[in-house]
Amino acid sequence: MALAETIDLESRVEAGDHQALKLWLRLLACTTRVETVIRNRLRSEFGTTLPRFDLLAQLEREPGGLTMGELSARMMVTGGNVTGIVDQLEGEGLVVRNEHPSDRRAFRVQLTPAGRRQFRRMAAVHEGWIVDLFEGWSPTQKTQVHELLATLKTHLASFDATPAPRRKNKDSA
Amino acid sequence: MALAETIDLESRVEAGDHQALKLWLRLLACTTRVETVIRNRLRSEFGTTLPRFDLLAQLEREPGGLTMGELSARMMVTGGNVTGIVDQLEGEGLVVRNEHPSDRRAFRVQLTPAGRRQFRRMAAVHEGWIVDLFEGWSPTQKTQVHELLATLKTHLASFDATPAPRRKNKDSA
DNA sequence: TATTGTTATACTCTATAACTATA
DNA sequence: TATAGTTATAGAGTATAACAATA
Known part of the structure; x- marks a missing residue:
């Protein structure tokens, strides 16, 4: 732990590695803690979840609405999940699936006035x-x-962090 | 107090708020990305998961072993989960439930030699x-x-981040 | 044929509660 | 009665794949 000062040349690289690891562990601990507090409060105060809150936040920034696919991309989750979340929020009257002007397969998902009020309050x-x-x-x-x-x-942008463990093609393996 | 001053004060607070929020969003984005990369690689390279890796790491630091309860506390998850993870790892021959010297209800969970080798490699x-x-x-x-x-x-240590949404008694916040 | 979104399914991770075997 | 651990169950949260409608 506190061996930092007395390292010789050989162990320097190793010490550098440990530095990164310790940094990561601490970063993770802090982030997890904040996230847990937020999740808990979102549930106890508003009866909602982080993904639902996130989806509303995406829509609030885009008054013209977003398609399901765009929501999926921005939230970095796959399509099936977005369907579920939008179903719930639509059931609560916070969002609506409006028809898309130029593509009848797609929707323009938008906040309702009630949804906007509720989101801003939260x-x-x-x-x-x-x-x-x-x-x-x-x-x-x-x-x-x-x-x-x-x-x-x-720097991190150059690493592959696709949600799926396995992508269709193209995986260099 | 002049009107201008009031506005100024208010917008300062608001600016401060946004600063914290933007910081948090960026922090979360970075952490999530690192975590996703690690989870993906842990699975594709070693066929394991973060909680399993974490449990092995806890045991590696404690050659005398840990009880299920101690593992639960250190990993900050409830007991039932630890049972499941230890079951899996024991099935793979990486850990063992040894008998506890002074309490026949408890175990001393320890790494096997194979478990130690495997963990160190990972x-x-x-x-x-x-x-x-x-x-x-x-x-x-x-x-x-x-x-x-x-x-x-x-600073974060003063916030309640207990896993459960609802605790026995009163919220101290 | 490709794409948008839905449905159905499954897996990981975690929590709760009832239960057992000790203590 | 209290505690250590297990079992069973539930619910987020997320992924995959097959499918329907439309492009």
């Missing part, structure tokens, strides 16, 4: 939770991490 | 993946974030 509370949770960092630190994460995000 | 590869994924940051940046996360982690 989003405001949600944002308050996030603010509290990240109060551990000063504004300067937040900015700093935000920028560091931008770098990391770019 | 852990080395796994660490390489992490190193690659975090190559986006310089060693200095890694250290920096690691320390910032320590601060955040401390």
